[in-house]
Amino acid sequence: MAPKNSTPAAHKPTAAQTSMAAGTTSVTLERLRANIGPLSTMMLRELEKTLPWYRRLSADERSSLGLVAQNGISAFVSWYEHPSSPSWVLSDVFGTAPTELTRSISLQRALQLIRTVVQVVEDRVPELADAHEQVALREAVLRYSREVAFAAADVYARAAENRGAWDTRLEALAVDGILRGENTDALQSRMSALGWKTHSKFTIMVGPAPSETDASFLATLRRAAARFAADVMVGIQGDRLILVLGEVANPESAYHRLSELFAPGSVVYGPLAQDLAGATASAKAAFAGMAVVRGWTAAPRPVSADDLWPERVIGGDDSARRALLTNIYQPLLGASNGLVETLNSYLQHGHSLEAAARDLFVHSNTVRYRLRRVCDVTGWDPLVPREAFVLQTALVVGRLSAAVKPAPDRPVPRST
Known part of the structure; x- marks a missing residue:
């Protein structure tokens, strides 16, 4: 065991950690090292026994999760010997590619897995430590499980953030593809990746974008649109805000309520489209209407692009x-x-x-x-x-x- 004065100042353990490290005997550490294999075996059996969803995973997924759990046990032994900053958890427990965990199971199931691993180790405490060290070992198990749980939450939060950034880029590409009339198969693929299920009844709304279009505003806009439409995509192009809606229920009320989320100014919605090709025509009609809507001074908000036929004709549409x-x-x-x-x-x-x-x-x-x-x-x-x-x-x-x-x-x- 490393002496106290060898610990760097930047990673100086807390009083509780120092006390635990000082109370650790070589006998307990040797028992922990010797039981890494048996503990891992018991842990895998317990996962099979207590977690039905674990048994339904593929062999590769079970192998990956089993490796995570075994890493957790091995890392606990090292941590118990040398308590330090929890920054090691991501690499030592979850490996070099922690996002693989998020693709296999949800955060809730990851926490169930951690709970099972902790329970296996805690149940073996009487065999791993003498009576006077059992309390310290149990406390160490609980503190270690807390650090691993926080690290798991961090893994899932980072993965969600990365997925959100990717989804935003993919959504922008899909909206742009609709406006430019790209190949419908490619568009359908992008929209399916975003979870879009609608195949008909598309509506395009165009209007001025608010000055602040941060993530909070976009989340609010999507929640509001989800009350009226089965699917929704949002696009920001310069000072224009674009909504692509699928299967809108009660269109008249929906368009009016959604127009309130646009910045002050005219809001135009295109005609109902039955497919993606029609959605492109609907978007072009909405943009053509936006270009000439000022010609009708009494235009309602929102206004249908079809109600602007005279102005659009004069504008050369x-x-x-x-x-x-x-x-x-x-x-x-x-x-x-x-x-x-x-x-x-x-x-x-x-x-x-x-x-x-x-x-x-x-x-x-x-x-x-x-x-x-x-x-x-x-x-x-x-x-x-x-x-x-x-x-x-x-x-x-x-x-x-x-x-x-x-x-x-x-x-x-x-x-x-």
């Missing part, structure tokens, strides 16, 4: 132009019954039913009926000023689209 053609103009043409003519006359005459009726030589009730049909066909009500503006933009887009169609080929005059 071709997807909004196609949406107006597909969802409004072409259905109106297909419905016939003079819906396009009636809507155009109503809009051109200052939203006056009587003026439109005179222009069309019909009764005002006929105009009113046809306008209700316009609402039934398109989902937009011409009697509401904002929706009438959307319908009027659709008529303009439709007429311009028809005007640019190529003319039919004319026969070339035969030369004489």
Whole structure:
């Protein structure tokens, strides 16, 4: 045993440690060294007997955990002989790659394993020490188990921190992949690694990011989003905050509540997407809406990107132009019954039913009926000023689209 005065000042043991080291006899130490093997064997049997989850592990996992437990017993003997700082625990007990432990079992199970090892050693105290040293040995076992438990908690905390940092990077890549329309298989792989289970019904929300987007804010945002959506991913791109939501329950309420977590300013959400390819289109629509939302001074918060079709068309968004053609103009043409003519006359005459009726030589009730049909066909009500503006933009887009169609080929005059 090393003399007291050989202990470095930086690692000087406490009074309790010094007393324990001084009270240790060579006989007890010899017994501890001689029983390392038997104790390890007993410990493995006890793990098999008392921990059902241990028996279900693979052979490699049981071997790794058994090695950790055996290291713990060997390290205890060395520590009991030379009490010192607990900084050795990570390397001596858990080895050079302690994160392997976190991949095999949870922290709760790791503590159960430590408790079993301690119990095995404590039960053998009467055989390992004389009567006058048994109290000191039991105290040493308890203090040692405390240090190992703290070290195990530190291992799991570091592993969780590393996983959190990796998950954050992977999440950023997944969100960026959705925005850029990357290969869906690669995207699905990244999202599965994040625990994402949704395969349809994606929604993208875009808005200004708060000035402080630390880990605490992101955790709060995820918890809030988890109340309304089955899955959620968060992305920060410059001054923009992006939410990718999967299977939102009660969308109207969810979008309103989630918009409160964005910084002051407009918040836009894209149309519901049925797959990852549609999620990319939804994200592009949301960003296009953010670029022009200031054109609608009375826009609600949050606002749907589809409600910004007129502003997006003016801003040069071709997807909004196609949406107006597909969802409004072409259905109106297909419905016939003079819906396009009636809507155009109503809009051109200052939203006056009587003026439109005179222009069309019909009764005002006929105009009113046809306008209700316009609402039934398109989902937009011409009697509401904002929706009438959307319908009027659709008529303009439709007429311009028809005007640019190529003319039919004319026969070339035969030369004489």
